[in-house]
Amino acid sequence: MSGPVPEPNQRKGETIEAVWSGTWVARRLGITLDDEGPDTGRPRLEELLGLALRRNPKRAHLLVSQVLGKHVPQSPATVYAAGHGLGERVRALLGDEDAARAVVLGYAETATGLGHSVADGLGPAPYLHSTRRPVPGVRPAGGFEEAHSHATSHLLLPEDPALLAGSGPLVLVDDEFSTGNTVLNTIRDLHARHPRRHYVVVALVDMRSPADRDRLTGFAAELGARVDLVALASGTATLPEGVLAKGRALVEEYDTATATPPATPTATPPAAQDAGVPGAPSGTWEQVALDWPAGLPDGGRHGFTAAHRARLEAALPALARRLTAALGTAPGRVLVLGNEELMYAPLRLAMALEETGAAREVRFSTTTRSPVLAVDDPGYAIRTRLVFPAHDDPVDGPGDRYAYNVAGAGFDAVVAVVDSAGDTPALRTGLLAALAPHTGRVLLAVVPSYAPDRREPTMPEPLRGPAFSSYAPEDVGWLLQDLSDVELEAPTEEREEAIQAGGAHYAESLPVEYQPTPQYQELYRSALTASAARVARAVGTVTETVLAERSPSPVLVSLARAGTPVGVLMRRWARLRHGLDLPHYAVSIVRGRGIDANALRWLAAHHDPADVVFVDGWTGKGAISRELRDALAAFDGFNPEIVVLADPGSCVETYGTREDFLIPSACLNSTVSGLVSRTVLRSDLVGPADFHGAKFYRELAGADVSVDFVDTVAARFDEVADAVDAEVKELLAADRTPTWEGWAAVERISEEYGIHDVNLVKPGVGETTRVLLRRVPWKILARRGAGADLEHVRLLAEQRAVPVEEVDGLPYTCVGLIHPRFTRGATGADGKAVASK
Structure with a gap:
């Protein structure tokens, strides 16, 4: 090919002046885009948007993004940079610590790739996008309606039910923010399931009216949550009266014309002929074997983690080499065409191909289910339209699908990327056949559709002493994996700096265990002597309250490790005072990342979740109480109300005391907690089917006082029994609502x-x-x-x-x-x- 390189909306061989691709609609319908006056360096609305018309009874016009990679073929680097840059801005807004706890949710179908790019720029952060494709065996974790869309129902199908259950910020990503209805519906649904304090809405353009902005502000205030908005550009679309009827009339008038130009197959590039690669005759296609990494999700339909992203980044160079080899030498202008919700994987493949420099030009766009009028005019955003039947057995039945601005755009090759669910006979007679007359070659690359493994993982039995911990085996079973042989400790000052800089989470390493001086050990012994009866009374009070209100045969589950000595003491009280042999386990919970989901699955498989009572040592400001409630929302049957020995923050209903006094077990670390470290959660050590980890410090056995602490407190049970009975009687009749x-x-x-x-x-x-x-x-x-x-x-x-x-x-x-x-x-x-x- 020779001549000027076409712009995204430019037809092959056509040289045009700079004409805004919204002019045609604006002149006929009287629509204006009112830019709010972008800041220096920010794009103008007309740089980001064109206008088109569509068959839709709720909205006549369509804002057509130039950087989304949906309707308008664009450089993949430009498409990715738009989303990645928005993610960087969200990170700056949240700060490093909150950004590390954020989850990103993108909207199907248009914003699945955009949301994924935002997640990359933010962290990378865990990512999920809504879907209109139900998946057998995957239970929805939520759903909502997109009122103005042609296809309204969205499903949320995370593989890990805890993905949306955290308390960190939720970042919602759409291509445009017009009325705010979709965001309100989403937040309303998710907030009812998993309340959180901060939401961030991200869009390429914010086109809300003042009334819509006030409505979102009021909604946030009603929820008691903060809602921020980040966009590339903002403004409003002014619509004259009667615009819907005028738009319908225009669609009827122009839709009778041919939306797709006659086929003019592109000649095979000479270099391809020299390489022995024949040009694809009209109606034929070639298969590309990508060798996609096994088990790597094709997108965010079921969740996409930082570990998934690392695998994809490592695989992209080899994937690009396979595409390059299939295209041959000097492939000219290449379009990588994704398929509806499948946007991110084709986008990254297109970027990798673009970076090789093998093709003279690479563009990216995707097919869509959105019906839009095509008008072959430089001032209109949708110049051509290919129509073909759906090929992925959609739940809403057969129907038409579309590829815009592909025909007549002068592409020498089109690489159609679909997932295996869409690799059907209808694909060959539909999309591939529709593409072939308008390009020199059609290549098909199939990415395996990711199917979550619904089988229950095989989990090990709890760790017990003396092999793990210095407690007796019947005292506690640790639902943890043993990381004793892994070097996890770091100097305190280095950990602090890394945590506050956002480069590490506190649960990814361990502090060096504090070794008490002789003076401090004597202080601990004095404190234990002075407060043993006080602790015993609190143990009795909380245990009797649990037996009276929660279950006559509770399953004690302590939050490792501050809760574990308390769980051991509660078990000892129940045995000595009532002859009960209560099961007791210790599990890990991590602020910002939730409770160990595999430990919960183990508990549910071995006990009635209704009998499980979560135990901790004390409350401070109640962060773990909130964390536990949020985490358990994704699991059926568990009572999220934690019980504690001391509740000075007034955060729980079931406690031994609300006094803020010295509980001697707080004075020490592992040497009063069975010689077990605090828990560890790190992706390279804890897999999807693993319990969280911890270390057993066997080498500290000479300094261990774990059993002595329990024995010393339990020795005072008899003398406090009467006081406990009186106190529990008062508590059961009192209003203990947390303040x-x-x-x-x-x-x-x-x-x-x-x-x-x-x-x-x-x-x-x-x-x-x-x-x-x-x-x-x-x-x-x-x-x-x-x-x-x-x-x-x-x-x-x-x-x-x-x-x-x-x-x-x-x-x-x-x-x-x-x-x-x-x-x-x-x-x-x-x-x-x-x-x-």
Whole structure:
């Protein structure tokens, strides 16, 4: 081929002046696009959009994106950059920590590839797109309606039910944001299932009216959630009265004309002839064997994770080489044509092909089920239309499908990319036959349709002592995998810097286990002696409340590891006082990532979920209580109400006490928790069928006090029994509705001290102790006049050169603060790093 390279809407051999591709519709219907005045460097609406007409009783006009890769063939690099750049902006909006917890949801069919590109730019973040294709054996996790669409019903079919159950931000991606109805329907459905505090709406263009913007603001306020919007450009479309009727009349008038130009097959490039590759005669096609990686999803219909993305990135060069070999030398202008919802895989294949430089030009677009009028005019966005029957056995029955701006565009080769569900005889007699008269060659590349494995994974039995943990085997079964041989520890200051920089999650590594000094060990023993009866009373109170209200034969499931000593003690109380031999397991829960779903499946297979009682040591601000509730929403039968020994934050209904006092097990780490580390969740160590991991520190057996702690507290059960009976009688008659006053206090402290992140405020004696043992604290706030309960905190703070500030009006005995602007190199008197401004 010779002559100028056609623009996306330019016909072969045609040289046109710069004409906006919305002119034809705008002049006839009186539609105007009112740009809000883009910022410097931001694209104008007319750069991003053209206009067309469609058969739709709800909306006459169609905003045709120039960068979406749906109706208008475009450079794949341009298409990907639009979405990836929006994802980067969302990351800047959320901040690194919230971005690491975000999930992206894209809309079918037009925004499946766009949403996936946004997810790449954001993290990469876990991604799911809605679908109009039901999949046998996959239960929907939600659904919603797209009111103005030609095909309204959307399904959500994640392979992992927990994907949408987290509490992190949800990012919703569509090509345009016109009325906001679709987003409202989505948020309404998902918020009812999994409430969260932050939603971000992402679109190429925001075209809402002022009334629509006010409606979304009011809806967010009603939900009590924050809703942000990120778009490449924004403005409004002004529609004159009667536009729907005028549009219908125009469609009727022009739809009688031929929408597809006569076939003028492109000659076979000489270089292809020299290579012995014959030109494809009209009506024929060639198969390309891609060798797609086994088990790699073809898109986000069932979820796409960071691990999936890494596999795809590694495979793309080889996939591009196979396409290049199939195209032969000097293939000229190539169109990679995706298929309806299958947009991301063809887009990445097109990008990889474009990057090789083998073709003179590569363009990308996809087929669609949206019926649009085609008018062969430079001022109209849809110049040509190919019509062919659906070929993937759609649930809504047979019907027409379309490929726009392909015929007459001068493509020397078209690579049609479909998934195996669409690789049917109807594909050959339909789409492939329709393409052949309008290009030199048609190549077919089939990507395997990803089918979630619905078989229940085979999971191991719980780990038990003495092989794993120093507790007796009957005391607790650990639903964890043993990572004792893996090097996971990192210096505290390095972990803190990586976590706050967004490059790591706290559950991906372990702090070096704190080894108490002789002075600190003596302080622990004194604290245990002084508070053993107090702890025993709280153990009795919470256990009796559970037996009275939750189940006469509960299955105790402690949240490893702070909850595990409490679970062991509750089991001991039930055995000694009632002769009950209660099952007790320990499971992992990770803030921002939820509870171990495989552990829940194991529990459901071995016990009645209604009997399961989740146990923790104490509440701080209630983050784990919220995390547990969100995570369990995807599982049937489990009661999400956690029970705790101490509830100083007033976050739960079932507790032993609401006093903020020193629970001696908070003073130490593994040496009071069966010599087990905190839990680990890292994608290279924990597979889809694995339990979360932890280490057993056998080498610390000489310092272990786990069993001694339980024995010392249990020895006081008899003397507190009468007090427990009286207290439980009062509690059962009392209103114990959580007030969440602790959460309110944390939010106030976060703002007063300029932290602006509640995750960096650690309230209560237990959490403050944990901060001093595991993190790099900035300072400790202590309630003025607090006495013996804070002796160990003051000692640890002195050893770490962390200031203790006494304050009035503190609802907790103490609060630990981590400064968000952590810098390396600041050290205390003992040479250990501390946080500094």
